[in-house]
Amino acid sequence: MIFLALKTYKESTGDNGISILSSVKKVGSESGVPIVAVAQATEIYRIKKELDIEVWAQHIDPIDPGKNTGWISPYSVKTAGATGVLINHSEHKIPEETVVATVAKAKEYGLKTMVIGQTQEMVIKYDQLDIDYISYEKADLIAGPVSMIDQQKEEIKALVAKLKHPLIIGAGIQDGKDTRQTVEVGARGVLMATYFVTAIDHEAKLRDLAQGFLIHSNV
Numbered sequence: 329m330i331f332l333a334l335k336t337y338k339e340s341t342g343d344n345g346i347s348i349l350s351s352v353k354k355v356g357s358e359s360g361v362p363i364v365a366v367a368q369a370t371e372i373y374r375i376k377k378e379l380d381i382e383v384w385a386q387h388i389d390p391i392d393p394g395k396n397t398g399w400i401s402p403y404s405v406k407t408a409g410a411t412g413v414l415i416n417h418s419e420h421k422i423p424e425e426t427v428v429a430t431v432a433k434a435k436e437y438g439l440k441t442m443v444i445g446q447t448q449e450m451v452i453k454y455d456q457l458d459i460d461y462i463s464y465e466k467a468d469l470i471a472g473p474v475s476m477i478d479q480q481k482e483e484i485k486a487l488v489a490k491l492k493h494p495l496i497i498g499a500g501i502q503d504g505k506d507t508r509q510t511v512e513v514g515a516r517g518v519l520m521a522t523y524f525v526t527a528i529d530h531e532a533k534l535r536d537l538a539q540g541f542l543i544h545s546n547v
Contacts, residue, residue, distance in 0.1 A: 329517030330507070330537055331442070331496060332524050333366040333386065333414065340525050345371055348524075351531035352381045359538035366414055366519075369400050376409030384412040384440070387420050390429035402437040412440030412460070414519075418467035418499075421446075424453075431457050442496060442519075448487055455491045462491060463519055465498030475500035477509045485513040503533075507540030517541075 332349070334340035340348060349365055356363040366384045367375055375383050385405040389396070393403045405413065415430050416422055422430070427443060434441050435458060442461040445451035455462045464487065466476055476499040477484065488495050494516035501507070501520035510518055518537070527533040 329496065330361060330363045330534070331366055331384070331414075331517065331519040332363065333417070333498075333519055333521040334368070334371070334525060335386075335419070335521050336368060337521075337525050341368065341371065345375065346378055348527075348530045349375060349379055349381065351534060353379060355531060355534040355538055356381070359535070359542065361538040361541045362517075363534065363538075364412070367410075369405055369408070372405055372410050373408040382412075383410050384414060384442075385410045386414055386417065388413050388415075388430060388434060388439070390426065390433040392433075402434050402439055406437050406439055410439065412442065414463075415441055415443045416454075417444050418446055418465055427454065428457065431459055444498065444519075448483070451487065451495075452490060455493050459493055461496050461516065462493045463496040463498055465519060467499075475502055475506045477501070477506050477513070477515075481509060481513060484515065488514040504536040504538075504540035507537050509540075511541055 352363045364382045366386055372383050388402045389399040391399055391401050413434050416427050431441050440460040442463050443454040443459050444463040444465050445454050446467050451464045477497050496517045496519050497510050497515050498519035501518045502523045
């Protein structure tokens with residue numbers, strides 16, 4: 329699986345976002361590798377309507393519709409077309425009690441969930457929640473030249489054996505070599521942003537990433 333966390337880059341917003349995601353459906357269909365766009369709340373409806381691909385929200389707040397000006401409700405992103413949500417990304421960390429409440433509220437509204445831990449201890453703790461995916465992403469490696477799977481391959485392999493939910497690897501994911509190593513250690517997929525958004529040829533980048541998964545069927 330490939331989760332494309334689009335952040336708030338200009339290159340992934342508005343018309344630009346539609347453009348860089350235009351090959352997602354084709355590459356996903358041809359390769360058999362699920363590719364999910366993880367978008368800003370303001371982009372979800374348009375991406376879903378124009379491209380008909382799976383879209384997740386980058387964040388929600390554990391609230392119901394009502395008097396909550398400035399917050400993002402799970403109802404709103406679900407209505408816009410999102411099918412899931414990231415929780416506790418390194419760039420939007422929330423307290424543990426809020427993580428728990430957000431997971432519960434997302435489930436209430438039928439949204440799939442991926443909780444992100446920045447340490448192995450956090451990953452193991454959040455793996456006990458009723459979630460769909462658990463992610464491991466060290467904040468200091470995000471968008472860096474060294475991918476986390478390169479730096480901690482053996483540690484991640486050992487971590488996978490301790491988890492009950494599928495593991496998604498983030499931080500510094502760049503190419504098919506990284507996705508191939510992700511499968512080799514038993515993880516389910518990758519969470520990436522910068523190296524996709526800033527690619528010169530987005531379709532070629534997706535094909536390279538997808539190819540790394542095709543040495544196994546665990547996509």
